[in-house]
Amino acid sequence: MPTAETEIETLANREYRWGFISDIEADSAPPGLNEEIVRFISHKKNEPQWMLDWRLRAYRHWLTMTEPKWAMVHHPPIDYQKTIYYSAPKAKLKSMDEVDPELLKVYEKLGVPMNEREALLGLERPAVAVDAVFDSVSVATTFKKTLAEKGVIFCSFGEAVQEHPALVRKYMGSVVPYSDNFFATLNSAVFTDGSFCYVPRGVKCPMELSTYFRINARSTGQFERTLIVADEGASVSYLEGCTAPMRDENQLHAAVVELVALDNASIKYSTVQNWYPGDKEGKGGIYNFVTKRGACRGRASKISWTQVETGSAITWKYPSCILQGDDSIGEFHSVALTNHRQQADTGTKMIHIGRNTRSTIVSKGISAGHGQNCYRGLVKILKGASHSRNYTQCDSLLLGDRCGAHTVPYIEVRNTTSRAEHEASTSKIGEDQLFYCKSRGISLEDSISMIVSGFCKEVFRELPMEFAVEAQKLLGVSLEGSVG
Amino acid sequence: MAFLEIQNLHARVAAPGGRDILKGVNLTMNAGEVHAIMGKNGSGKSTLVQVLAGRETYEVTGGTVTYDGKDLLELSAEERAREGVFLAFQYPVEIPGVSTSYFLKAAVNAVRKHHGQPEIDTISFLKRVKEKMALLKMDQSFMNRAVNEGFSGGEKKRNEIFQMAVCDPRLALMDETDSGLDIDALKVVANGANSLRGPDRAILVVTHYQRLLNYIEPDFVHVMLDGRIVKSGGKTLAMELEERGYDWVEREVAAGV
Numbered sequence: 001m002p003t004a005e006t007e008i009e010t011l012a013n014r015e016y017r018w019g020f021i022s023d024i025e026a027d028s029a030p031p032g033l034n035e036e037i038v039r040f041i042s043h044k045k046n047e048p049q050w051m052l053d054w055r056l057r058a059y060r061h062w063l064t065m066t067e068p069k070w071a072m073v074h075h076p077p078i079d080y081q082k083t084i085y086y087s088a089p090k091a092k093l094k095s096m097d098e099v100d101p102e103l104l105k106v107y108e109k110l111g112v113p114m115n116e117r118e119a120l121l122g123l124e125r126p127a128v129a130v131d132a133v134f135d136s137v138s139v140a141t142t143f144k145k146t147l148a149e150k151g152v153i154f155c156s157f158g159e160a161v162q163e164h165p166a167l168v169r170k171y172m173g174s175v176v177p178y179s180d181n182f183f184a185t186l187n188s189a190v191f192t193d194g195s196f197c198y199v200p201r202g203v204k205c206p207m208e209l210s211t212y213f214r215i216n217a218r219s220t221g222q223f224e225r226t227l228i229v230a231d232e233g234a235s236v237s238y239l240e241g242c243t244a245p246m247r248d249e250n251q252l253h254a255a256v257v258e259l260v261a262l263d264n265a266s267i268k269y270s271t272v273q274n275w276y277p278g279d280k281e282g283k284g285g286i287y288n289f290v291t292k293r294g295a296c297r298g299r300a301s302k303i304s305w306t307q308v309e310t311g312s313a314i315t316w317k318y319p320s321c322i323l324q325g326d327d328s329i330g331e332f333h334s335v336a337l338t339n340h341r342q343q344a345d346t347g348t349k350m351i352h353i354g355r356n357t358r359s360t361i362v363s364k365g366i367s368a369g370h371g372q373n374c375y376r377g378l379v380k381i382l383k384g385a386s387h388s389r390n391y392t393q394c395d396s397l398l399l400g401d402r403c404g405a406h407t408v409p410y411i412e413v414r415n416t417t418s419r420a421e422h423e424a425s426t427s428k429i430g431e432d433q434l435f436y437c438k439s440r441g442i443s444l445e446d447s448i449s450m451i452v453s454g455f456c457k458e459v460f461r462e463l464p465m466e467f468a469v470e471a472q473k474l475l476g477v478s479l480e481g482s483v484g
Numbered sequence: 485m486a487f488l489e490i491q492n493l494h495a496r497v498a499a500p501g502g503r504d505i506l507k508g509v510n511l512t513m514n515a516g517e518v519h520a521i522m523g524k525n526g527s528g529k530s531t532l533v534q535v536l537a538g539r540e541t542y543e544v545t546g547g548t549v550t551y552d553g554k555d556l557l558e559l560s561a562e563e564r565a566r567e568g569v570f571l572a573f574q575y576p577v578e579i580p581g582v583s584t585s586y587f588l589k590a591a592v593n594a595v596r597k598h599h600g601q602p603e604i605d606t607i608s609f610l611k612r613v614k615e616k617m618a619l620l621k622m623d624q625s626f627m628n629r630a631v632n633e634g635f636s637g638g639e640k641k642r643n644e645i646f647q648m649a650v651c652d653p654r655l656a657l658m659d660e661t662d663s664g665l666d667i668d669a670l671k672v673v674a675n676g677a678n679s680l681r682g683p684d685r686a687i688l689v690v691t692h693y694q695r696l697l698n699y700i701e702p703d704f705v706h707v708m709l710d711g712r713i714v715k716s717g718g719k720t721l722a723m724e725l726e727e728r729g730y731d732w733v734e735r736e737v738a739a740g741v
Contacts (some may be wrong), residue, residue: 431541432577439537439573440591440651441565441598450590454581454630 029086035059038189041086045158045192048165058178058188065182071345072374072406073314075287083252085190085223152205152236153198157225160196167198171229175258175295175322183254183316184291187223191256194224199234199265208464210239226257230265232298237268239464253288253312263298263325268306270463272471275311277478280369282341285313292319293349296328296357304331305348306462308471310478313342318376320349323357323385330359333459335471337478338371338403347376347408352385352418361392364456367403368479374406379420381413388418396426397455399448399479449476485553487686488513488655493547495535502543505531507711509547518687520697520722523708524730529690530574532708533657536688537571538564551655565591566598568654568685572644572661579631584643587631588613588650595651616649620676637664645676654685661689662696674699694726707733 029040038059042052067078147154153164160168178188199205230236253275259267269292278285288311294303305319315338321330332348350359365373379390396405411420429451437447453460453472460468488511495506505528513519523529535542536549538561549556556564579587593603613627620642632640641661648656658677662670677687677700689700697705697719705721706713707730714737715721725733 430577433579435539435541435561436573436577436579437587438561439539439565439571440587440647441562441594442590443562443594446590446594450582450587451579454579457581 028084031084032081033059033083033085033190037085041190041192044086045161047161050165050169051161054173054178055189058185059190061179062182062185062189065185067182071316071376072372072408073316073343073345075314075343078252078287080186086192146206150203150206151200152203153196154209155196157191157194157196157227160227164196164198167229168196168227171258171260172225172227173258175260175293176256176291181291183289184256187225187254187256187291191223191225194226194255194257195228195238196226197228197236197238199230199236201231202233203231204234205236208237208239210241222251222253222255224255226255227260228258228267228269229260230262230267230301232263232265234262235266235268237270237464239270239272239467241272241274241467241470251286253286253290255290255292257290257292257319259292259294259303261294261296261298261301261303261328264300265298266302266304267294268304268464269294269319270467271305271307271309272463272467272474273307273309273311273315274474274478276313277311277342278313278340280340282313282370285342286311287314288312288317289314290317292317293322294320294330295322296325296330296354298328299325299354300327300329301325302329302331304333304462306331306333306459307335308456308459308463308474309334309336309344309346310474312344315342315344315346317346318348318378320351320378321359322351322353323359323388324353325357326354327356328354329357331462332359332361332363333462334362335364335366335456335459335475336373336375337366337368337475338373339368339478341370343372345374345376347374347378349378349380350390351378352381352388352390355384355386355388357385357388359388359390361390361394362458363392363394364459365394365396365405366399366452366455366475366479367396367405368399370402372404372406374408376408376410378410379412379422380410381415381418381420383414386415386417388415390418390420392420392422394422394424395455396424397452398426398428399452448479452479486512486550487515487517487552488688489548489550490536491548491550493532493535493549494545495531495542496545498541498543504545505542505711506535506547509708509711509713511706511713513686513688515686516681516683517703518681518689518700520689520691520700520702520705520719521708521713522691522694522705522722522725527708528711529708530659533571533659533688533690536564536655536657537561537569562594563598566595568595570648570651570653570656572641572648572656572658574659574661574663576632576635576640576644578633578635580633582631583628584631585613585627588627588647591647591651612650616646616676619649619679620646621672622646638666638669641665642669642673645673649676649679652680656680656685656687658687658689658691660691662691662693670696671699694722697722709734709737 029037038055042055176184178185197209228238259269261267275286275288296303303321309315319332323330330350336344336346338344348361361377363375365375367373375394377392379392381388394407398405405426407424409422413420433451434447452475460471463471490509490511493506493509496502496504509532521529531542535544544557589609596604622642632643635643661673665673680687702719705717705719707715715733
């Protein structure tokens with residue numbers, strides 16, 4: 001009997017579009033993790049003593065920790081000694097002219113806009129600055145000059161350690177301490193690179209900042225570290241987008257992102273995540289254990305997290321906001337898709353400390369195939385956070401009858417003048433909705449795509465305009481051939 | 485050659501132990517005609533038009549349907565729509581987050597693509613939409629609302645006929661469009677349907693009540709009973725049914741008249 005489910009099942013399969021492996025020789029560390037490797041990484045990056053000390057403290061602490069097991073994800077035990085913790089292309093390049101053409105070709109395939117000249121000449125859309133990370137080393141930062149004019153520092157984390165040590169030392173670890181959790185501690189020991197951004201007082205960063213990531217060499221974990229600081233009255237919008245090639249072994253990704261917003265400052269952090277999700281049987285794929293946290297330190301400060309997660313075999317991340325300053329605002333908008341055998345345990349934590357603080361959580365989970373999607377959220381309103389408000393909306397969409405959606409909300413309100421609202425819904429795409437679309441001549445694929453996009457509209461609206469379209473396309477591609 | 489030829493059509497609910505609903509429907513429609521189908525609840529009227537539109541919750545177990553020379557049953561629902569078949573639903577469904585404007589444009593373009601035409605440009609689309617909105621006395625704000633979301637029953641029905649007018653089908657199937665409409669809405673909806681009359685097209689109206697047929701005057705009226713068309717006549721048949729009910733038809737059929 002033909003049902004909507006079986007019909008969806010028989011859609012043609014489609015290869016993970018961005019799966020390919022580059023030829024570039026990497027200068028990698030041997031697999032395994034010990035103090036020598038930590039020193040090796042630090043040495044390779046020419047780090048000052050204080051940075052090495054920080055890493056070693058973290059590494060030694062990591063040895064005392066155990067992996068958290070409370071999440072609703074199942075995977076074979078990770079052998080931390082089998083992973084390679086450092087991999088970099090042979091030469092460190094200074095200018096665009098020196099960039100290995102092979103490298104540029106890779107970025108072209110990924111759609112990274114590396115051509116500075118092209119970008120500066122009569123673009124219809126505002127320029128996007130790119131700090132491209134290829135494996136563990138940042139290559140070619142563009143638009144440095146334009147940003148420098150405004151006093152905005154946007155460079156690789158490694159460069160920031162060298163050239164802006166005071167800023168790094170002041171803020172690094174202040175939002176996510178090295179001892180925070182197993183994966184953050186691991187990251188603190190072996191992080192290789194990431195982005196650093198500092199926006200000075202009163203400056204509205206003139207363009208979207210963006211970074212593309214890629215895991216390439218076999219068994220290389222991606223341990224990037226990002227720190228963004230918006231000084232008083234400053235604002236910045238940052239986009240992180242990732243792709244990765246097809247792999248057989250699972251690859252570990254344990255990033256740490258720290259955001260700090262001072263008085264009247266705002267940071268918008270958007271992520272479009274498309275790491276290789278594993279094949280239909282659940283083999284291969286990236287393990288994404290990420291710690292992201294923003295501190296709204298200042299009064300009337302604001303931090304917004306927007307994410308579209310379609311990749312990774314396993315996703316474990318809870319971009320959170322610590323609402324310290326009075327009148328501060330935290331936002332979390334998320335679309336998480338799990339298909340085939342993907343698993344996601346993701347959500348957010350909104351910690352209200354200051355008075356009159358507000359948080360908004362909109363989580364859209366889409367499960368298809370045998371995917372398992374769990375929203376885990378914490379809304380914690382402390383005693384002193386009087387007159388605070390949270391609004392949470394948690395919607396799940398199930399495509400097919402073999403996937404799962406779970407919700408684990410924690411709500412703690414410790415004063416009587418605050419309010420927390422939680423709404424949740426679970427739905428399927430009904431046969432009647434699909435038939436309605438088909439009766440107008442719209443194909444099944446387009447119907448599903450349209451309905452799912454409608455479902456995610458509230459979240460896509462929050463993405464920087466340029467990437468909202470990409471996100472929609474990504475969703476469409478991710479759903480092809482595997483909904484069942 | 486008839487425009488729509490249904491011969492001995494049988495269909496059941498597509499589920500284990502599904503009930504037989506259509507038990508040998510015969511109907512011939514020529515281009516340019518308007519036919520009405522009336523009958524009691526459960527007679528299979530709604531099922532008939534849904535089967536014609538290609539809904540897969542029903543399984544065809546016998547018979548043939550020829551539409552404009554083609555085997556209609558061979559085509560998928562979306563293919564039938566692209567060939568000019570349009571079903572105005574009895575219970576239109578909601579599609580949250582998808583604006584009516586976006587949806588309608590996708591529908592129009594799907595048909596155009598099928599006929600090798602380029603996608604409709606925004607100006608032409610807006611022009612057509614404006615025209616039909618005026619015809620159906622609808623508010624401009626309609627277009628930005630999500631499809632049927634928060635619409636009253638009457639608004640949903642009007643939206644169906646509005647979509648039908650924009651899509652300009654060759655075989656319009658109206659499934660109890662009149663249920664839940666007041667007189668004024670009824671007139672507007674009938675107006676919309678009448679605007680689709682043409683020498684190369686046909687309209688099939690499924691209705692309980694004769695009232696709609698005052699405004700959409702049919703060429704033929706059929707009575708459906710227990711999965712079959714048991715009686716056909718001109719528009720006066722509708723008035724007779726209104727006066728006398730359906731019992732007398734049942735008795736006639738039973739007596740083998």
